[in-house]
Amino acid sequence: MTASVVVTGLGVAAPNGLGTRDFWDATRNGKNAIGRVTRFDPSGYPARLAGEVPGFVAADHLPSRLLPQTDHMTQMALAATDWALADAGVEPADLPEFDMGVVTASASGGFEFGQGELRKLWSQGSQYVSAYQSFAWFYAVNSGQISIRNGMKGPSGVVVTDQAGGLDAVAQARRQIRKGTPLIVSGGVDASICPWGWVAQLAGGRLSTSDEPDRAYLPFDREARGHVPGEGGAILIMEAADAARARGARIYGEISGYGATFDPRPGSGRAPGLRKAIELALADARAEAGDVDVVFADAAALPDLDRVEAEALTAVFGRRGVPVTAPKTMTGRLYSGAGPLDLAAALLAIEEGLIPPTVNVEPAEEYGLDLVNGAARTAEVRTGLVLARGQGGFNSAVVVRAVD
Amino acid sequence: MSAQEFTLDSLKRILLEAAGMAEDVDLGGDILDTDFEDLGYESLALLETGSRIEREYGITLDDSVLTEARTPRALIDAVNAHLMSGATVA
Amino acid sequence: MTGRRVVITGIEVLAPGGVGRKSFWDLISSGRTATRGITFFDPSPFRSRVAAEIDFDPYEHGLTPQEVRRMDRAAQLAVVAARGAVQDSGLDLTDLDPYRVGVTVGSAVGATMGLDEEYRVVSDGGRLDLVDHTYAAPHLYNHLVPSSFAAEVAWAVGAEGPSTVVSTGCTSGIDSVGYAVELIREGSADVMVAGSSDAPISPITMACFDAIKATTPRHDDPERASRPFDGTRNGFVLGEGAAVFVLEELESARRRGAHVYAEIAGYATRSNAYHMTGLRPDGAEMAEAIRVALDEARMNAEQIDYINAHGSGTKQNDRHETAAFKKSLGDHAYRTPVSSIKSMVGHSLGAIGSIEIAASALAMEHNVVPPTANLHTPDPECDLDYVPLTARDQLTDTVLTVGSGFGGFQSAMVLARPERSLA
Numbered sequence: 001m002t003a004s005v006v007v008t009g010l011g012v013a014a015p016n017g018l019g020t021r022d023f024w025d026a027t028r029n030g031k032n033a034i035g036r037v038t039r040f041d042p043s044g045y046p047a048r049l050a051g052e053v054p055g056f057v058a059a060d061h062l063p064s065r066l067l068p069q070t071d072h073m074t075q076m077a078l079a080a081t082d083w084a085l086a087d088a089g090v091e092p093a094d095l096p097e098f099d100m101g102v103v104t105a106s107a108s109g110g111f112e113f114g115q116g117e118l119r120k121l122w123s124q125g126s127q128y129v130s131a132y133q134s135f136a137w138f139y140a141v142n143s144g145q146i147s148i149r150n151g152m153k154g155p156s157g158v159v160v161t162d163q164a165g166g167l168d169a170v171a172q173a174r175r176q177i178r179k180g181t182p183l184i185v186s187g188g189v190d191a192s193i194c195p196w197g198w199v200a201q202l203a204g205g206r207l208s209t210s211d212e213p214d215r216a217y218l219p220f221d222r223e224a225r226g227h228v229p230g231e232g233g234a235i236l237i238m239e240a241a242d243a244a245r246a247r248g249a250r251i252y253g254e255i256s257g258y259g260a261t262f263d264p265r266p267g268s269g270r271a272p273g274l275r276k277a278i279e280l281a282l283a284d285a286r287a288e289a290g291d292v293d294v295v296f297a298d299a300a301a302l303p304d305l306d307r308v309e310a311e312a313l314t315a316v317f318g319r320r321g322v323p324v325t326a327p328k329t330m331t332g333r334l335y336s337g338a339g340p341l342d343l344a345a346a347l348l349a350i351e352e353g354l355i356p357p358t359v360n361v362e363p364a365e366e367y368g369l370d371l372v373n374g375a376a377r378t379a380e381v382r383t384g385l386v387l388a389r390g391q392g393g394f395n396s397a398v399v400v401r402a403v404d
Numbered sequence: 405m406s407a408q409e410f411t412l413d414s415l416k417r418i419l420l421e422a423a424g425m426a427e428d429v430d431l432g433g434d435i436l437d438t439d440f441e442d443l444g445y446e447s448l449a450l451l452e453t454g455s456r457i458e459r460e461y462g463i464t465l466d467d468s469v470l471t472e473a474r475t476p477r478a479l480i481d482a483v484n485a486h487l488m489s490g491a492t493v494a
Numbered sequence: 495m496t497g498r499r500v501v502i503t504g505i506e507v508l509a510p511g512g513v514g515r516k517s518f519w520d521l522i523s524s525g526r527t528a529t530r531g532i533t534f535f536d537p538s539p540f541r542s543r544v545a546a547e548i549d550f551d552p553y554e555h556g557l558t559p560q561e562v563r564r565m566d567r568a569a570q571l572a573v574v575a576a577r578g579a580v581q582d583s584g585l586d587l588t589d590l591d592p593y594r595v596g597v598t599v600g601s602a603v604g605a606t607m608g609l610d611e612e613y614r615v616v617s618d619g620g621r622l623d624l625v626d627h628t629y630a631a632p633h634l635y636n637h638l639v640p641s642s643f644a645a646e647v648a649w650a651v652g653a654e655g656p657s658t659v660v661s662t663g664c665t666s667g668i669d670s671v672g673y674a675v676e677l678i679r680e681g682s683a684d685v686m687v688a689g690s691s692d693a694p695i696s697p698i699t700m701a702c703f704d705a706i707k708a709t710t711p712r713h714d715d716p717e718r719a720s721r722p723f724d725g726t727r728n729g730f731v732l733g734e735g736a737a738v739f740v741l742e743e744l745e746s747a748r749r750r751g752a753h754v755y756a757e758i759a760g761y762a763t764r765s766n767a768y769h770m771t772g773l774r775p776d777g778a779e780m781a782e783a784i785r786v787a788l789d790e791a792r793m794n795a796e797q798i799d800y801i802n803a804h805g806s807g808t809k810q811n812d813r814h815e816t817a818a819f820k821k822s823l824g825d826h827a828y829r830t831p832v833s834s835i836k837s838m839v840g841h842s843l844g845a846i847g848s849i850e851i852a853a854s855a856l857a858m859e860h861n862v863v864p865p866t867a868n869l870h871t872p873d874p875e876c877d878l879d880y881v882p883l884t885a886r887d888q889l890t891d892t893v894l895t896v897g898s899g900f901g902g903f904q905s906a907m908v909l910a911r912p913e914r915s916l917a
Contacts, residue, residue, distance in 0.1 A: 134771065135901060148902060161659065200634045276654075391639065391643030
């Protein structure tokens with residue numbers, strides 16, 4: 001029932017690095033990847049900066065048969081899965097098909113693909129809509145395509161909880177492993193940096209309108225003014241610890257705790273649920289607050305949401321009670337990709353003994369956070385807490401722990 | 405409007421656009437009588453290919469054409485039959 | 495927490511031809527159909543022009559003008575169904591610790607209607623590539639990310655526990671409930687408001703199914719357009735709807751004297767790892783899901799009294815699942831009534847799995863197996879007992895319901911009377 005579940009492989013497609021090594025080199029050195037949108041001309045929109053994944057050429061990584069039927073985000077997810085499996089030393093063809101499953105998160109599906117087909121529908125007519133539209137844009141596409149490409153017939157799933165989804169997917173993957181499936185591919189990759197996706201994100205009211213890449217996304221700073229959206233994410237290979245050890249796999253760490261809550265309805269007067277999610281995750285991990293060596297914050301960069309997060313952290317850990325970081329200040333917020341990418345960073349922080357920095361931010365004193373800003377901090381990291389919140393009120397927390 | 409002819413080269417171009425190419429397949433070889441399945445194209449790829457042909461050539465293929473045409477030759481013949489009949493009307 | 499058993503104590507259904515669980519049951523047990531020519535938009539440019547639409551006025555069901563403005567139709571259906579399910583359960587959620595109450599909403603295609611309409615406006619009818627943000631609806635973000643459905647339901651019922659949208663295509667409606675069951679069993683929640691909703695009847699959805707000829711072109715006879723297992727079938731009929739359940743742990747339901755519709759005794763999902771839209775004819779992965787679900791329920795094939803089929807009415811599906819039933823249940827498959835309510839209420843994508851769970855629970859409630867409407871001409875390759883045309887009175891203690899969908903997902907759920915022996 002509560003068998004240990006570990007991460008044995010990482011695949012990263014992030015704005016500041018394609019592949020785990022590139023990403024970690026950039027992240028530990030504080031390399032900011034936020035810049036002006038290049039995928040379309042953003043000059044007519046109030047927000048013009050994004051964290052785009054540069055240099056990803058799908059044809060270099062995937063067979064041409066898959067290209068016409070896949071959105072950009074699915075192409076990145078398939079490539080990241082290949083890298084994660086290789087990193088884990090897993091050759092899917094060698095394993096029983098029903099022993100492998102896929103659980104991913106999605107926020108907006110293949111929105112860019114959908115934009116193209118909507119345009120054809122309304123400008124040319126219904127007969128111009130692609131035969132691939134029926135699945136290329138829908139939220140389940142990455143789990144489906146990953147399972148097909150890798151011959152994985154075990155339990156699969158897809159969760160949608162905005163930016164919290166990536167952590168919820170990892171928790172659902174852990175649940176399936178505990179129910180008896182030895183290996184699950186999990187995580188999330190999102191991308192909706194297209195005009196239609198941009199307009200929908202603008203409507204969310206949380207985008208930064210700054211044109212300065214170093215001043216646009218400043219969580220916990222007095223000048224916080226919204227976030228910069230990004231694209232990409234991470235894929236994790238998760239396995240039952242016993243199975244991973246039996247095959248002599250390299251283990252990054254254990255997914256040892258999870259908690260999820262939903263904020264009370266607006267106007268209820270009840271407290272937000274983030275603190276409770278943290279407490280649930282710690283209890284699930286059988287960890288005390290004092291065991292946590294680093295927190296990867298959700299880092300909304302809106303004053304009210306930053307305050308909620310800071311209050312939750314100081315309530316659980318005390319004022320300046322734990323190092324807090326937000327490497328997503330280099331990439332922007334990646335929606336369902338954010339949680340898995342932060343999990344990857346937390347596992348790499350454990351491996352190297354180094355907390356990656358939050359860039360560009362001067363934290364407001366009143367938040368009472370020990371924010372690792374400016375440069376990375378050397379520290380023994382045994383236990384990390386990763387937080388993610390989805391618009392509407394979704395709060396998720398995952399505890400990762402070093403494995404001896 | 406004069407009758408256009410639908411050729412193997414046109415089919416190959418549309419197949420590539422619609423569905424790419426399987427890694428172990430050479431579309432440059434003699435493929436006229438090779439099963440689409442052996443060329444790596446399943447029903448979905450053929451549906452996408454069929455609708456691109458329909459739009460480009462301004463024809464409507466019967467549902468059965470795509471399920472029954474198992475080879476490039478059969479599909480090319482079916483499309484040309486439509487083009488000929490369409491041309492006489494036009 | 496091992497041994498926690500999960501039961502359904504509240505049901506609400508919003509389906510074509512019948513808003514509310516009673517009119518839904520009246521429809522499907524009488525064999526009437528709710529498919530018709532599309533009225534939501536001009537369907538004449540489309541290959542398929544029939545659908546199963548709901549006559550639904552959100553104001554009649556208590557939604558406020560602001561709720562209507564910010565929610566896609568699918569979210570509205572979900573909220574109304576959730577409120578109805580909670581009311582049916584007799585549970586006063588305010589008596590509970592809100593952190594112990596969670597929400598799952600299944601949806602395959604999210605806010606498709608809202609997105610289609612909004613795109614049309616911001617692109618000015620597809621004219622603008624750089625779509626115009628100044629014309630966007632203020633709540634467009636809720637359509638972009640359909641987790642807004644779970645948020646709306648959580649607000650509506652006052653849940654503050656784990657809440658999520660489950661989106662596994664056409665198995666979402668089973669997987670959403672299965673996800674919720676797992677949360678109660680593992681102790682992460684005591685009560686889950688779980689179900690699913692989809693409202694996909696919009697031009698973009700019709701166009702995308704036209705493109706793969708998945709929906710029926712039989713628009714000259716809309717009431718008889720959905721013909722699962724019939725030899726003359728030629729595609730499914732798109733539908734819409736929502737079904738939501740209150741799920742709770744058996745002992746606490748008994749303690750409060752709640753009416754228990756059914757126990758969710760077993761659930762499993764598997765993938766065919768074969769094709770995004772295609773199915774292998776042998777049905778091996780659905781059969782495996784059924785086998786695992788029965789195993790989890792600690793039941794054997796012979797205990798299944800009724801199979802509520804996916805029965806979409808595509809030739810590929812009907813043969814695939816017929817093979818899966820034979821593979822998983824052996825000879826018992828030939829002795830078990832199998833029916834598809836999609837013949838009457840259409841295929842509402844991510845919602846239908848939950849609507850079919852509701853049909854299964856109500857079949858147990860009434861000891862009546864709903865029929866497969868429009869089944870006149872047998873398909874020699876589908877040779878099971880598909881309960882044609884007329885409902886059948888039959889003691890129904892245990893039901894298997896299945897789903898199959900794009901992405902290769904195959905799901906199975908076993909519903910049983912909780913008082914059955916677990917020997």
